[in-house]
Amino acid sequence: MTEWGSGVYMKGMSVKNPEIKSTSKAFERAIQLSEGKEFRISVILEYFPLSKVHTVPQGTTAFRRDPTDPAFNALAVAFWENDTPDNLKYGRDAVHELSSIITGGQTGLSKSQSEGYGNYGKFIFKTASDSATLS
Numbered sequence: 001m002t003e004w005g006s007g008v009y010m011k012g013m014s015v016k017n018p019e020i021k022s023t024s025k026a027f028e029r030a031i032q033l034s035e036g037k038e039f040r041i042s043v044i045l046e047y048f049p050l051s052k053v054h055t056v057p058q059g060t061t062a063f064r065r066d067p068t069d070p071a072f073n074a075l076a077v078a079f080w081e082n083d084t085p086d087n088l089k090y091g092r093d094a095v096h097e098l099s100s101i102i103t104g105g106q107t108g109l110s111k112s113q114s115e116g117y118g119n120y121g122k123f124i125f126k127t128a129s130d131s132a133t134l135s
Contacts, residue, residue: 007083009091011099014071014109015045022105026076026098033094038087039080041094043102046073069110074102 026043034041050070058066076098078091103109 003081005081005083007080007087007091008077009088009095010075010077011095013074013076013099013103014106015074015102016071016106016108018045018047019105022101026101029101030076030094030098033078033097037080037090038082039078039091039094041078041091041098042076043098044075044077046075048072066110071109076102 023043023045030041030043033039050072054070076095078095080087080091
C-alpha cells in the first residue's frame with residue numbers, strides 16, 4: 001500500500017483469454033521496471049467466474065458486463081514513495097507500457113472491452129496539499 005505523499009498510477013484493461021506469451025513478457029518487464037528504483041510495479045489479472053456478475057442488470061454499476069461476450073479485468077499499477085513530476089511520468093509510462101504488452105496479445109476485444117474497467121480506467125490520482133484530486 002501507499003502512505004501519505006506517495007504516488008499511485010493505475011490502468012485497467014480487458015483480457016478475453018489467457019495469453020501466456022504477453023502475460024509472461026508483462027511480468028518480466030514489471031520486474032525490470034521496478035529494479036533499483038523506488039517503484040513497486042505490478043500486473044494483476046482478475047480471472048474469476050463471471051456468472052454472478054452477469055446477473056446484475058447492465059448500467060447499474062461501473063463494472064462492464066456483456067454475458068454474450070465476456071472479458072476479464074487486468075490492472076497495471078505503479079506505486080512510488082516521493083510523488084514528484086518525474087516519478088509520475090515514470091510510473092505513468094511504465095503502466096502504459098505494461099498495458100500495451102498485455103493488450104497486444106489479445107484479439108477480438110469489443111470497443112467497450114478495450115476501454116478496461118471503469119473504476120480505474122482513465123484517472124490520474126494526484127496528491128494535493130490537503131486532499132486527493134482527479135485530473
